[in-house]
Amino acid sequence: MARPPCIKVREMLSAYIDGELSPQxxxxxxxxxxxxxxxxxxxxxxxxxxxxxxxxxxxxLPADFxxxxxxxxxxxxxxxxxGAARVGPLRRGPSWSAGGLGDLWxxxxxxxxxxxxxxxxxxxxxxxxxLWAGSFAFFMGLPVPGAELLGLKRSSEPGALSDTTSQIxxxxxxxxxxxxxxxxxxxxxxxxxxxxxFIGAGGATGLGSLSTTGxxxxxxxxxxxxxxxxxxxxxxxxxxxEATGGFVESLNYWTDSEGLVSASMALRVxxxxxxxxxxxxxxxxxxxxxxxxxxxxxxxxxxxxxxxxNLRLQEQSLLSLLGKAxxxxxxxxxxxxxxxxxxxxxxxxxxxxxxDEQVDLSSIYLSLQPAGAGPGPTSGFWERIVDAFLxxxxxxxxxxxQLAIFLAAVLAPLAVIGGLxxxxxxxxxxxxxxxxx
Amino acid sequence: xxxxxxEADLVARxxxxxxxxxxxxxEPYEGxxxxxxxxMCGNREDAYDLAQEAFLKVYRALGRFKGxxxxxxxxYRVVANTCLDxxxxxxxxxxxxxxxxxxxxxKGGVKRELADATFEPxxxxxxxxxxxxxxxxxxxxxxxHRLAILLRDYQDLPYEEIAQAMGCGLGTVKSRIxxxxxxxxxxxxxxxxxxxxxxxxxGPARAEPSASVARPARGVDA
Numbered sequence: 001m002a003r004p005p006c007i008k009v010r011e012m013l014s015a016y017i018d019g020e021l022s023p024q025x026x027x028x029x030x031x032x033x034x035x036x037x038x039x040x041x042x043x044x045x046x047x048x049x050x051x052x053x054x055x056x057x058x059x060x061l062p063a064d065f066x067x068x069x070x071x072x073x074x075x076x077x078x079x080x081x082x083g084a085a086r087v088g089p090l091r092r093g094p095s096w097s098a099g100g101l102g103d104l105w106x107x108x109x110x111x112x113x114x115x116x117x118x119x120x121x122x123x124x125x126x127x128x129x130x131l132w133a134g135s136f137a138f139f140m141g142l143p144v145p146g147a148e149l150l151g152l153k154r155s156s157e158p159g160a161l162s163d164t165t166s167q168i169x170x171x172x173x174x175x176x177x178x179x180x181x182x183x184x185x186x187x188x189x190x191x192x193x194x195x196x197x198f199i200g201a202g203g204a205t206g207l208g209s210l211s212t213t214g215x216x217x218x219x220x221x222x223x224x225x226x227x228x229x230x231x232x233x234x235x236x237x238x239x240x241x242e243a244t245g246g247f248v249e250s251l252n253y254w255t256d257s258e259g260l261v262s263a264s265m266a267l268r269v270x271x272x273x274x275x276x277x278x279x280x281x282x283x284x285x286x287x288x289x290x291x292x293x294x295x296x297x298x299x300x301x302x303x304x305x306x307x308x309x310n311l312r313l314q315e316q317s318l319l320s321l322l323g324k325a326x327x328x329x330x331x332x333x334x335x336x337x338x339x340x341x342x343x344x345x346x347x348x349x350x351x352x353x354x355x356d357e358q359v360d361l362s363s364i365y366l367s368l369q370p371a372g373a374g375p376g377p378t379s380g381f382w383e384r385i386v387d388a389f390l391x392x393x394x395x396x397x398x399x400x401x402q403l404a405i406f407l408a409a410v411l412a413p414l415a416v417i418g419g420l421x422x423x424x425x426x427x428x429x430x431x432x433x434x435x436x437x
Numbered sequence: 438x439x440x441x442x443x444e445a446d447l448v449a450r451x452x453x454x455x456x457x458x459x460x461x462x463x464e465p466y467e468g469x470x471x472x473x474x475x476x477m478c479g480n481r482e483d484a485y486d487l488a489q490e491a492f493l494k495v496y497r498a499l500g501r502f503k504g505x506x507x508x509x510x511x512x513y514r515v516v517a518n519t520c521l522d523x524x525x526x527x528x529x530x531x532x533x534x535x536x537x538x539x540x541x542x543x544k545g546g547v548k549r550e551l552a553d554a555t556f557e558p559x560x561x562x563x564x565x566x567x568x569x570x571x572x573x574x575x576x577x578x579x580x581x582h583r584l585a586i587l588l589r590d591y592q593d594l595p596y597e598e599i600a601q602a603m604g605c606g607l608g609t610v611k612s613r614i615x616x617x618x619x620x621x622x623x624x625x626x627x628x629x630x631x632x633x634x635x636x637x638x639x640g641p642a643r644a645e646p647s648a649s650v651a652r653p654a655r656g657v658d659a
Contacts, residue, residue, distance in 0.1 A: 014615035018589060020596045042622075049621045052571040053590035058472045059481050065467055069492050070460045076496060077456040433605065435521065435581060 005032055006039050013043045017050060121421055133406060216355065218295040219274060220363040227285025230261045230368045237265065237366055240280040244273035246361065260370040267364040274362040281366060288369065297355055304352045311345045444508045451499055459499075463492055466509065469592060470516050476587050477520045478527070479576050491519040506601055513594065513602035517584055524580040567625065574624040578617055585613040 009032045015021050016029045033040045227233040230253075238248050246269030253263045269277045318338050325331045450458035470491060475484035495515045502511050575583055581603070588599045600610045 011615065014618050015596070015611050018596065018614070020611065045622050045625070046618050048567065049571055049618050049625075050590050052568045053575060053586060054593075055568070056476060056572055056575075056591065058475045059484075061468045061471045062481075062485060065471060065485065065488070066460065066464060069463075069467070069489055070456070072489065072493055073456045073459050073496055076493065077454060435525070 006036060009033070009036070009039050010042060013039070013046055017043060017047050118425065121425070125417075125421075132410060133403075215296055216298040216301040216359050218297055218355075218358040218362075219271060220293050220295075220365070221274070221278060222289070222291045222365045222367075223278070223281055223287065224289040224367045224369065225281065225285045226288050226369045226371055228371050230263050230370050233284040233368050234263045234265070236284060237267065237281055237368070240277050241267040241269050241364070244269050244277055246270060246273070246277070249363075262370055263368040265366050265368075267366060268361040269364060271360055271362045274364070277364065281364070284368070285371070297359065301352070301355055301359075304348050304355070308345055308348045308352065311341050311348070315341050315345070441507065445504060448499060448502060448504070448508065451496070459496055462508070463495065463512070466512060467492075470512075473516065473587055473592060474520060476575070476591060477580070477583060478523065483523075483527075487519060487523050488516075490523075491516045494519055507598075510594075510598045510601045513588065513592070513598070514604065517588070517602045518604075520584060521580050570625060570628055571621055574621045575617075578620060582613050582617040582620070585610060586617040589614050 009029050012021060012025060012029050016026060019026075021029065033043060225233070234251070234253065238251075241248060246267060249266040249268050251263070251265040253261070255261050267277070315338065318334055318341065322331065322334045322338070325334060444462065447458045447462040451462060467488070471484060471488040474487040474491065475481065478484055478487055495512055498515060502508065575586065578586070585599060585603065588594045588602060589596070594602065596607055596610045596614075599614075600607045603610065
């Protein structure tokens, strides 16, 4: 029945009765309707429907509607006045300049509210980026020399860029035997009085005489020396320590980002020769810093010794009891008590040995810095300003470089994430459009 | 209806913090918006809340009204979004409670409507049955379609303004309204109300297109 023109006409009937067709389309539909009763009937049906919706009776507007609304608006308006531009129509959407930060925040808020998904995606993306960049920068070591960018202070090794700190060694040469000259633990009883005149008169520390007469004192010194040849200085320091019967406890030796070599080491030297060794170390170059500390462990020492003596007495009496023991149960009980006491004695003795070793062998933490590093203490005001500026430029260059590397590294995953995000966004938009929102 | 100049003046006053101006600005729309809300959600309480919320949103968002469309179009856009949001939320939180309930309670209203219509007295009962069925069917339409047909037939907006209010294209509006009416017609046919409705006996609801159309001399076509 439905001839081809009917199908086409019927699609237009709805718009026809609304008067929304173009003049030509309206004319052709009207012409068709005059000849096609079927289509005419359908048109009439649509009109009935339209009229029915039009005449749909609804309830009267409740009497209190207007007053309730006015009331709410008044409340809203006063909140708006109180809380700046957060609420109320004072908020001007896209015109950012209108009302300062409050406005901007409000507008941003409303944007986020309108596109909650997009807002969340942006925030999440930023967060991921920051975390990513942060960890990346951390592992790459951010303050990288961008010297090449500026042609300043070229690093000696062109290849050495970011993977800088090449650790050369971490040896623990224990040289001079395990120290404790006292031999069998307990003998330090009666306090042999490790007399150490500390550091000596020429000490640059200003700590004066740290004389330790008659007392058990642990001495340690932090020394920072700047020298021309770190390698040679390091060897000299090691041999100075070893010559006195000391040893190198640990040693680090590395090349920094600018190709300069630094070293740090922990030396243990007999307390008696500490000042001697320190004098030698100070000769290695310019002393940048020196801190000495002393920890008085006399009380601890006495305490430990007393406990050990006490336990020894208990051990003796238990042994004599053991000789007189009658029953097997007594023997077991005494022996288990003896075992406990001996364990305690061993524990205290090892603590005492450790203390003695600390007292006998002073620690020197030596840091050797290359002459080129850092602003010399003598550089003038302008030089320091220029230096700081150049350093910040270098830092920025390095940062840009790192950023470029980072971006290259994350390009692929970002592309994937971006693609997925775009797909999701499009799906949401399509759905929105379909829902007609 | 307020003219554009006065409207713009009122909008400016509201943005300036004048709450009374807002009341004056929206008062002419209150009845229509409430009516639309009632037809969208099907009961008075929800309609009341919805309409109030819509006007509050209008108030809050007034700062974004830039005057490039008429205030009424912009207002209907906010109202439309509020309605659709509300219906979406209601759908999520559970099935709507008796969509056709209120329609049955409107018998008196139906009669009143018919009394001032131009229909012949003998078709009254039939018409009333058809009308009730149509309104029930409207309540069952998808929200976007329901909104489109209500904006068209209840609010009497032209397609162009419906498109702006619903934030979609003209073609979408056209197809939504057409589709909505087709769904309603199908329902009437299924209920065998359409043939009884005596469409030929019903006078034209709108004068413009049909006034000049001569009715073809034919009987009822299946």
